[in-house]
Amino acid sequence: MKTFKTSIALACIAALYGAPALAQQQTGGLQGVLSDPSHQTYFEGAQIKIKELNQSTVSRRDGSFRFSQLPEGDYTLLVQYLGAPEMSIPVTISAGKIISKDVLLDVASTELENIVVFGQRAGQASAINQQRVSEQIKSIVSADAIGQFPDQNAAEALQRLPGLSIERDQGEGRFVGIRGIDPNLNNVTINGVNVPSPEAGVRSVALDVIPSELIQALEVSKSVSADMDADAIGGSIEVKSVSAFDKSDTTASVTLQSSYNDLRGEISPKMSASMTKVFNDDFGVAAAISYFDRDFGSDNIESNGDDEIEQRYYTINRERIGAAVNFDYRPDFNNQYYLRTLYSKFADDEYRQANTFTFDGDDSEIERGSKDRYESQQILSVTAGAEHQRGNWTIDYQLAYSKADEDEPDSLYYTFVGEGMAIDSSMQGQIPQITQDTAATQLQNYELDEISFEDNYSKDTETSFKTDISRQFDWAGTPVELKFGGKYRSREKQTDANIFIYDGDFDDIAAGDFAADTPDWGLGDFGQGLNRGVMRDYFNQHRSALELAELDSELESNGASYVNKEDITALYLMGKFEFDKLHIVAGLRYEDTDFSTQGMRVELIENEQTDTEDVVNTDWSAKRSYDYLLPSFSARYEFSDKLIGRFAYSETISRPKFEDVAAFQIIESKTEEDDGEFVTEREAEVGNPQLKPYESNNIDISLEYYPGDIGVLSAGYFYKDIKNFVIFADVAGSSDWQGYDEVIQAQNGEDAKVIGVELSWVKTFENGLLLSANTTLSSSDATTLLDGEEYKTSLPNQSDKVGNLTIGYESNLLSLRLSMSYKSENLEEIDGDLIRMEQSHQQLDFMGKYFVNNNVYLYLNAVNLNNEPYYHYFDNPSINAQYEEYGRTIELGINWQL
Incomplete structure (x- = not known):
């Protein structure tokens, strides 16, 4: 298979160099820009067609379009943009010349006037037009559309699209699932560059790290073509940051906001600003910055479904800082150079107080604990590239560097234990009630049991280079574009854990000295709190005198530290064919992966x-290589200007999570006397460097109806057959694990299947009313293990129903949105011999804007109006696994635009 890389490259070159023989000889070209009459707004996603030649193209984000190798003659240029009347423009092509023809959209219609003057509907119009002309099955959110909802980050903005749902952390959207597929199986890029994940062990990118103010557009491709990365079983999410050439003149925007969270009674500030400037039509700079300092919290109660309940009280400070500076240099229409940068920092200062009740009659016990943790996640992306037009050749190349890291310095955990107290619970209901005596609520009746201190760091870096070369020509009257290219990615994921456990010599410590006022916990009786500052001061002053559990600390630290490396080389060849109303894109992609991992086998004996206790550390490393040849095919058929049908087939992969394939083994071996004999029990948790990637065959079919104004009605069907689905199994007793009682390891399991339909309707009315509704109905099946036996179930995080409903109104003075997002219940995980489910989630949000003038508007947002909680249960809804409340958040702000 290695020789395929050379073969496909030669085939690409031969095909493209053979193309000129098929081309017309005496030809010219046509180029232009699509804008409004004031040249202030460019229109992306317009379909521009030369009627007589049946050649078409699409306007880019700067409104530009281009045709090359056109025969001499007189032609008709047709311009179609939803929300504006179709335009017909005569053009004359001369041999050896490139004609410039700028196009001004007719703004006679009321809807388009709103787009140009206020930009209220610009986001929706732009997104629908881009979706209409896309070669993939795609959903898009533009910057203007993001501003129409109270969404704080990229994840929350994406939840409004058909088939997309989000996983929340402390009430905020964090990870994005496409059609219910695990977020680890999505591909996320910023400005075309793959984004590494700051979190240890995973591939999924927490999109709450990226503030919405830095985003020009979000594109979700649910089908892929050969020129896209193959690791996208769920789909591919592209984050595009601002560019100076998105506007023709200097622009500036400043937003000031204050928000209030009613659960904690906290007020939080937010500020953002952006600007673009083009110098001499050749050089442009765009910059954006965002700062958000939010104080909030949550009330939580969890259980194990059997004999344990935990009360949790969170206070959180979450800080987001984001910045983007982009440079564009365009000396002429045939050459473009760019530098894109994006920096984002997400800092989470979390303090958690918890009471854990274990019910066992006279042996019942209570643990009171704290988690004092500051965590920062950073993403840096730097991309440099260029595009060159050489006749009917287009050459693109890009060099990029991305880095993501997560730093958890000085995390501090305290555990106090109380025994002999009267406690009881029925363990029933979403919020199980606990009866406890007065002694259980007083910290002075507890003893300090353990202190742990952690300093953890993970880093994920990737360097990449890619090039794409394409050529357009006419083949027997059929417009054809052949394209080939390659990409090289070098990635390193490093996790370094430093864990120190102190578990003895606490006899002279009075637990009551660490007591604080009772927290305002809204789910029951919490008892005295724990004083964060006093506990931190005590540890800092007495750490050197505390008794360190050296072996446990060594086991935990070395077992959680490893380095994974991954080098990916990709080559592809694809063709685009335009047969009147039928557009076909077909291609072949080859990806070769070299993977290595270094870690440690750590055994506590x-x-x-022999009255001995020791930890044995052994270095462990592994390597493997694999490659794939992946075809893709898509077709778009225009039944009419308003009705479009699509079909797509692709084969994709997703590489396993880094922690699943990491070289780590954590083994505990105990030899104890049992009935006069010494018996050894051994248990282990281990990685599996030989895991195979997920493989998926994907089919998509859709029908889209565009009524001619700003609206679309669509229906789609999708099917995924996923091989090598990863499950966790007990492999004790297998050839590598003889003599072990339990060994938990990730394994490639049986096939998994996903099938579903997507329905979407977007409509704007002349009276200002806006309606948007979408739903995804799906089902899945997979084979996993439950209590050591095969069990048929759905995919984790797969909801049968996901939907959004938005009702809005717009005028020259007001813009209003009331939106609902819904996600039905889904399997969260198999927890031992219990099935853990996430209950359905339905949340209402409101956005209102008042336009003071063309430059200033005021806004009011209300997030989680219905105070929807987050609830997990075991087996049936009456058995609590986790219940959490976040409260409502009200935001008031002002925006000024130049």
Whole structure:
């Protein structure tokens, strides 16, 4: 298979160099820009066609379009943009010349006037037009559309699209699922560059790291073509940051906001600003910055479904800082150079107080604990590239560097234990109630049991280079574009854990000295709190005198530290064919992966027979290589200007999570006396460097109806057959694990299947009313293990129903949105011999804007109006697994635009 890389490259070159023989000889070209009459707004996604030649193209984000190798003659240029009347423009092509023809959209219609003057509907119009002309099955959110909802980050903005749902952390959207597929199986890029994940062990990118103010557009491709990365079983999410050439003149925007969270009674500030400037039509700079300092919290109660309940009280400070500076240099229409940068920092200062009740009659116990943790996640992306037009050749190349890291310095955990207290619970209901005596609520009746201190760091870096070369020509009257290219990605994921456990010599410590006022916990009786500052001061002053559990600390630290490396080389060849109303894109992609991992085998040995206790560390490394040849095919058929049908087939992969394939083994071996004999029990948790990637065959079919104004009615069907689905299994007793009682390891399991339909309707009315509704109905099946036996179930995080409903109104003075997002219940995980489910989630949000004038508007947002909680349960809804409340958040702000 290695020789395929050379073969496909030669085939690409031969095909493209053979193309000129098929081309017309005496030809010219046509180029232009699509804008409004004031040249202030460019229109992306317009379909521009030369009627007589049946050649078409699409306007880019700067409104530009281009045709090359056109025969001499007189032609008709047709311009179609939803929300504006179709335009017909005569053009004359001369041999050897490139004609410039700028196009001004007719703004006679009321809807388009609103787009140009206020931009209220610009986001919706732009997104629908881009979706209409896309070669993939795609959903898009533009910057203007993001501003029409109270969404704080990229994840929350994406939840409004058909088939997309989000996983929340402390009430905020964090990870994005496409059609219910695990977020680890999505591909996320910023300005075309793959984004590494700051979190240890995973591939999924938490999109709450990226503030919405830095985004020009979000594109979700649910089908892929050969020129796209193959690791996208769920789909591909592209984040596009601002560019100076998105506007023709200097622009500036400043937003000031204050928000209030009613659960904690906290007020939080937010500020953002952006600007673009073009110098001499050749050089442009765009910059954006965002700062948000939010104080909030949550009330939580969890259980194990059997004999344990935990009360949790969170106070959180979450800070987001984002910045983007982009440079564009365009000396002429045939050459473009760019530098894109994006920096984002997400800092989470979390303090958690918890009470854990274990019910066992006279042996019942209560643990009171704290988590004092500051975590920062950073993403840096730098991209440099260029595009060159050489006749009917287009050459693109890009060099990029991305880095993501997560730093958890000085995390501090305290555990206090109380025994002999009267506690009881029925363990029933979403919020199980606990009866406890007065002594259980007083910290002075507890003893300090353990202190742990952690300093953890993970880093994920990627360097990449790619090039794309394409050529357009006419083949027997059929417009054809052949394209080939390659990409190289080098990635390193490093996790470094430093864990220190102190578990003895606390006899002279009075637990009551660490007491604080009772937290305002809204789910029951919490008891005295724990004083964060006093506990931190005590540890800092007495750490050197505390008794360190050296072996446990060594086991935990070394077992969680490893380095994974991944080098990916890709080559592709594809063709685009335009047969009147039928557009076909077909291609072949080859990806070769070299993977290596370095970690440690760590074994804790406790032996009563020899009265010894020790930790044995052994270096462990592994390597493997694999490659794939992946075809893709898509077709778009225009039944009419308003009705479009699509079909797509693709084969994609997704590489396993880094923690699943990492070279780590954590083994505990205990030798104890049992009925006069010494018996050894061994348990382990291990990685699996030999895991195979997920493989998926994907089919998509859709029908889209565009009524001619700003609106679309669509229906789609999708099917995914996923092989090598990863499950966790007990492999004790297998050839590598003889003599072990339990060994938990990730394994490639049986096939998994996903099938579903997507329905979407977007409509704007002349009276200002806006309606948007979408739903995804799907089902899945997969084979996993439950209590050691095969069990048929749905995919984790797969909801049968996902939907959004938005009702809005717009005028020259007001813009209003009331939106609902819904996600039905889904399997969260198999927890031992219990099935853990996430209950359905339905949330209402409101956005209102008042336009003071063309430059200033005021806005009011209300997030989680219905105070929807987050709820997990075991087996049936009456058995609590986790219940959490976040409260409502009200935002008031002002925006000024130049």
